[in-house]
Amino acid sequence: MTKTEQLACHECDLLVALPELSEGQKAVCPRCGYLLTRRVKNAQSRLAALSSGALLFLGLSVFFPFLSFTVQGNEREVTLLQSIYSIGDEIFLSVAIFLFLTTILIPAVFLTGMLYVLLSVKNKQLFPYTSKVLYGLFMLLPWDMSEIFLVGILVSFVKIATLADISFGLSFISYTLFILCLAATLMTLDKFQIWQWVKYRDERNGNIL
Amino acid sequence: MGIFCSEKVIEMNQYENHHITASAKQLYSCHVCLTLNSFDEDHCINCGAKLHSRNKNSMQNTIALLVTSIILYVPANTLPIMYTQYLGEKTASTILGGVITLWSQGSYPIALIIFIASVLVPIAKILALSWLCYSVVTNKGYSFKKNHRLYRLTEFIGRWSMVDVFVVAILVALIQMGTFMSVHPGEAALAFGALVITTMIAAITFDSRLIWEPVNKKPDFEGEMVDG
Numbered sequence: 473m474t475k476t477e478q479l480a481c482h483e484c485d486l487l488v489a490l491p492e493l494s495e496g497q498k499a500v501c502p503r504c505g506y507l508l509t510r511r512v513k514n515a516q517s518r519l520a521a522l523s524s525g526a527l528l529f530l531g532l533s534v535f536f537p538f539l540s541f542t543v544q545g546n547e548r549e550v551t552l553l554q555s556i557y558s559i560g561d562e563i564f565l566s567v568a569i570f571l572f573l574t575t576i577l578i579p580a581v582f583l584t585g586m587l588y589v590l591l592s593v594k595n596k597q598l599f600p601y602t603s604k605v606l607y608g609l610f611m612l613l614p615w616d617m618s619e620i621f622l623v624g625i626l627v628s629f630v631k632i633a634t635l636a637d638i639s640f641g642l643s644f645i646s647y648t649l650f651i652l653c654l655a656a657t658l659m660t661l662d663k664f665q666i667w668q669w670v671k672y673r674d675e676r677n678g679n680i681l
Numbered sequence: 682m683g684i685f686c687s688e689k690v691i692e693m694n695q696y697e698n699h700h701i702t703a704s705a706k707q708l709y710s711c712h713v714c715l716t717l718n719s720f721d722e723d724h725c726i727n728c729g730a731k732l733h734s735r736n737k738n739s740m741q742n743t744i745a746l747l748v749t750s751i752i753l754y755v756p757a758n759t760l761p762i763m764y765t766q767y768l769g770e771k772t773a774s775t776i777l778g779g780v781i782t783l784w785s786q787g788s789y790p791i792a793l794i795i796f797i798a799s800v801l802v803p804i805a806k807i808l809a810l811s812w813l814c815y816s817v818v819t820n821k822g823y824s825f826k827k828n829h830r831l832y833r834l835t836e837f838i839g840r841w842s843m844v845d846v847f848v849v850a851i852l853v854a855l856i857q858m859g860t861f862m863s864v865h866p867g868e869a870a871l872a873f874g875a876l877v878i879t880t881m882i883a884a885i886t887f888d889s890r891l892i893w894e895p896v897n898k899k900p901d902f903e904g905e906m907v908d909g
């Protein structure tokens with residue numbers, strides 16, 4: 473599958489003849505240092521396991537208490553969704569929508585799309601729209617802000633730690649696990665390699681899109 | 682940095698010394714699937730996406746977005762980001778005010794995180810992108826490698842300015858005890874969200890390959906290309 477291929481560095485357009493890489497190796501652009509591609513061991517099954525794990529944990533984190541806050545005997549418990557939409561009064565609706573998109577919907581769509589592409593590549597024939605889905609995945613990537621949300625939670629804890637007792641719910645643990653799985657997915661994912669899979673699956677079946 | 686078999690390194694270095702870019706060889710790299718296409722193609726032979734070598738209007742769009750973010754930076758840092766109501770008394774706090782409070786409470790690391798993410802990062806990002814646009818427009822060499830690192834750093838850190846908006850959202854959700862104690866979002870949260878979005882789009886719109894344009898035009902350019 474790894475035949476020698478030319479590619480232009482995405483960042484500086486330098487033409488690079490990609491050497492044949494074996495598992496565990498990576499190639500960087502000699503001019504600008506951009507990571508061109510890397511070969512991770514068992515990349516397909518790893519990606520499938522990690523992204524389904526991430527999706528599962530994200531799904532679970534919606535159902536249980538997320539955080540709770542106790543001050544002078546008054547307790548307030550919020551779910552993940554509440555912690556996002558409580559801000560959304562009047563003019564802040566757009567902020568709430570933005571938070572919902574960047575912390576839940578975009579990661580969920582990304583992970584689902586990833587699984588779709590992986591299944592499609594495993595399948596005898598590519599599923600419809602595989603290339604389009606893969607294209608969309610890389611467009612979505614910068615807009616996933618789940619890890620920033622997690623840091624935001626930790627900062628708020630420090631801010632109010634002196635005022636009240638705060639505790640983490642089951643959903644919080646689940647959300648943290650989701651972020652860890654997502655980070656591992658992104659570390660395994662390689663744009664060039666995943667496109668090679670789609671490309672060669674296509675050629676084998678003789679249907680160039 | 683990279684791990685190559687030794688003979689493959691030589692192969693790559695040949696390209697490096699001549700600075701042959703894809704466009705110099707009349708090739709377009711598909712921005713979607715990274716496949717090389719010849720100039721004659723309108724659509725990628727692999728994925729069918731529309732091809733263009735340099736992002737059209739990249740520079741104008743980036744500059745327009747930068748101007749917008751400079752304008753947004755002012756309300757984002759001067760308007761209150763949240764209102765705290767405590768025993769019927771309502772106080773407004775700006776980002777900088779929050780940082781000072783945290784600092785005076787002794788939470789130095791958190792104060793620093795917020796200060797860097799909310800105050801320094803957006804302005805650094807705006808300055809970095811402006812500098813890159815200036816370098817490209819004036820077509821001066823400077824250090825391509827350093828400019829390039831700057832670009833990648835910009836792309837990476839920009840999203841983190843969002844952290845304070847998340848903090849406000851969580852505080853608003855958690856602290857709702859009526860008149861005893863409650864937190865409400867301030868207008869700066871809106872400005873901040875918009876600021877992060879515009880700077881992110883500005884970085885995405887900026888075509889990083891333009892940084893290398895002067896080198897491509899003069900293949901024998903004596904820039905600082907190789908470290909060793």
Ligand SMILES: [Zn+2]
Nearest residue numbers: 481484501504
């Ligand atoms: Zn490069």
Ligand SMILES: [Zn+2]
Nearest residue numbers: 711714725728
């Ligand atoms: Zn393509």
